[in-house]
Amino acid sequence: MGNSSIYVGLDIGTTSIKVIIAEYLKDQINIIGYGNTRSAGLNRGVIVDIDQVVRAIKEAVKQAEEKANIQISEVSVGVPANMLQIERCKGMIAIGNEDGNSKEISDVDVQRVTEAALVQNLPPERDVIDIVPDEFIVDGFDGIKDPRGMVGVRLEMQGVMYTGPKTILHNTRKCIERAGLKVRDMIVAPLALSQSALTDGEKDFGAILIDLGGGQTTAAVVHDHQLKYTYVDQEGGDYVTRDISVVLNTSIENAEILKRNYGYADVNLALGEETFPVNVVGQQEPELVTEEYLAQIIEARLEQIFGKLKDALTQINALQLPGGIILTGGLAALPGVRELAQRIFEVNVKIFIPQEMNLRIPSFAQVIGIVEYVTKENEVEQIVRRTLDGQDVVIEQRNVEKNMRLVEKEEAGEEKETRSNEKKDKETEKQPSKRRFSRLFEKFFDID
Numbered sequence: 268m269g270n271s272s273i274y275v276g277l278d279i280g281t282t283s284i285k286v287i288i289a290e291y292l293k294d295q296i297n298i299i300g301y302g303n304t305r306s307a308g309l310n311r312g313v314i315v316d317i318d319q320v321v322r323a324i325k326e327a328v329k330q331a332e333e334k335a336n337i338q339i340s341e342v343s344v345g346v347p348a349n350m351l352q353i354e355r356c357k358g359m360i361a362i363g364n365e366d367g368n369s370k371e372i373s374d375v376d377v378q379r380v381t382e383a384a385l386v387q388n389l390p391p392e393r394d395v396i397d398i399v400p401d402e403f404i405v406d407g408f409d410g411i412k413d414p415r416g417m418v419g420v421r422l423e424m425q426g427v428m429y430t431g432p433k434t435i436l437h438n439t440r441k442c443i444e445r446a447g448l449k450v451r452d453m454i455v456a457p458l459a460l461s462q463s464a465l466t467d468g469e470k471d472f473g474a475i476l477i478d479l480g481g482g483q484t485t486a487a488v489v490h491d492h493q494l495k496y497t498y499v500d501q502e503g504g505d506y507v508t509r510d511i512s513v514v515l516n517t518s519i520e521n522a523e524i525l526k527r528n529y530g531y532a533d534v535n536l537a538l539g540e541e542t543f544p545v546n547v548v549g550q551q552e553p554e555l556v557t558e559e560y561l562a563q564i565i566e567a568r569l570e571q572i573f574g575k576l577k578d579a580l581t582q583i584n585a586l587q588l589p590g591g592i593i594l595t596g597g598l599a600a601l602p603g604v605r606e607l608a609q610r611i612f613e614v615n616v617k618i619f620i621p622q623e624m625n626l627r628i629p630s631f632a633q634v635i636g637i638v639e640y641v642t643k644e645n646e647v648e649q650i651v652r653r654t655l656d657g658q659d660v661v662i663e664q665r666n667v668e669k670n671m672r673l674v675e676k677e678e679a680g681e682e683k684e685t686r687s688n689e690k691k692d693k694e695t696e697k698q699p700s701k702r703r704f705s706r707l708f709e710k711f712f713d714i715d
């Protein structure tokens with residue numbers, strides 16, 4: 268590529284692989300291509316078959332390259348929050364000349380102080396994914412965002428260090444390299460997601476971001492513009508599909524279509540009498556099933572996932588944060604999911620849908636977040652991240668505001684929203700039998 272104004276985001280998801288190619292032009296980021304292919308070789312957010320993942324990445328990248336009409340060579344990828352640890356880190360170096368006099372702080376000094384912060388006792392199975400500097404301290408003067416050009420004899424850096432299992436990092440890198448690409452950055456997925464899905468106020472005052480993926484559900488607590496905590500529940504939208512398949516005795520493919528076409532996450536929104544045909548295994552004629560029954564299956568699984576998240580979030584008092592909950596990820600497109608979440612978490616809930624043309628579906632929020640994250644990174648953050656990767660530090664200067672737009676034609680992904688609103692307007696009925704059904708379904712659910 269050799270062109271620093273092209274950025275490529277890659278999201279290796281359990282259900283699908285998403286790629287976007289963005290171009291930085293005249294202080295603006297334009298999305299010039301995207302790819303989205305069915306995933307293979309992942310289980311609950313984690314790579315389990317490198318060959319299959321490589322094939323899927325290649326296909327998604329090819330799609331995006333064809334749309335953008337360019338060839339890419341490096342990508343910024345999200346690392347899932349599984350077993351993520353967030354800790355504070357600190358480094359200190361002497362920067363004076365040999366004669367003890369102070370000298371101007373340079374890029375190399377920022378690299379050296381990062382290396383000093385990296386000297387920590389990490390268990391052998393963990394690696395550093397990212398370090399985000401909070402502040403630099405020069406000769407005791409704190410609160411410095413960029414120490415370069417200043418004069419001093421002692422430089423300190425304080426920041427947040429994110430570590431993850433070596434195996435996840437290794438497998439992610441391996442898949443990308445085997446797909447013929449270079450890893451430009453590895454970014455903690457919820458950190459990047461919060462970049463695009465939360466407002467400045469939410470990041471500042473605090474909010475909970477929930478990514479409703481296919482293989483897993485990830486809650487991230489952001490406060491003071493920092494990712495404070497993550498919780499991964501290894502169940503997601505694909506479990507909902509599996510439940511529908513088991514309860515209605517239909518194939519996974521059919522179940523997925525039923526979920527998307529007739530599904531509601533909140534039984535109160537489904538119309539009891541409304542029916543749809545289901546192809547049942549071993550039967551010639553389709554069976555008629557009510558929307559209410561389908562909603563009960565969906566709701567029961569989601570209640571279980573949200574219940575586990577609520578326990579974890581209550582323990583750290585996160586539900587008291589003023590920003591409430593922001594839902595995104597593929598399953599956030601399911602009508603009624605906001606209402607159900609509001610009922611269970613008892614806080615204000617909203618849905619985040621990206622606004623970039625053609626990508627107005629919540630499953631694209633993650634990959635858009637990755638690109639926004641890397642384009643907004645300032646020079647000092649770039650030096651710190653490149654030091655982690657052992658890459659030569661090449662600073663990319665730009666002045667990007669949150670100003671993404673997609674240079675393409677027609678739009679997709681809004682059909683679901685229409686369906687949702689249409690149903691919300693209809694009379695909602697209370698369903699006294701709901702609890703009974705939830706219990707009935709419990710036997711189908713393997714609670715880990």
Ligand SMILES: Nc1ncnc2c1ncn2[C@@H]1O[C@H](COP(=O)(O)OP(=O)(O)OP(=O)(O)O)[C@@H](O)[C@H]1O
Nearest residue numbers: 280281282283480481482483504505597598600630
């Ligand atoms: N319109 C829709 N209605 C209902 N469910 C949907 C819709 N679109 C996508 N989904 C569901 O969203 C899930 C996929 O979401 P997403 O693409 O965010 O997951 P992923 O990133 O591939 O997986 P993960 O993050 O768990 O590794 C699937 O379970 C899919 O059925």
Ligand SMILES: [Mg+2]
Nearest residue numbers: 280281480633
């Ligand atoms: Mg995902």
